[in-house]
Amino acid sequence: MPGSTAVRRALARARPRPVAYALVLAVAAGLLTLAGPGAGTAEAVSVCQGRPARTVSFATGELRLYRTRHYACALVLAKRPGAPRPMKVTLQPRGGRAAAVSGRWGRQAGPVTVHALNRCVRATATVSGRSAATGWILC
DSSP: OTTHHHHHHHHHHHSOOHHHHHHHHHHHHHHHHHHOTTTTSOOOOOOSOSEEEEEEEETTEEEEEEEOSSEEEEEEEESSOOSOEEEEEEEEETTSOOEEEEEEESSEEEEEEEEOTTOOEEEEEEETTEEEEOOSBOO
């Protein structure tokens, strides 16, 4: 076949070189080492924008509040992630309507975000029947 030699040459050039492969593995191992312990663990990563503003712990979970210049965001994390259980988180700006998320989750409920430019907010969280609430905060 007239074109088969060119195809074979192209395939030979496309194969990874053993030295390059070893170099890629070494770089990947180095990056994992630099990332430190816990980099591969399943830690709760915030899905809210902004800086952490307040954390309220209670018997079965933790209510986390975040704040940007214009918005407030809340989420609730179960202390012991596992089987789905009833969870709810609400966030209300002063003078505005409360935003809420409820359902059955195993780890986290939320996020809930409200517009809170120059306004206080209050939040509540429930995990398995136990709850926590804040007064008017972040004023």
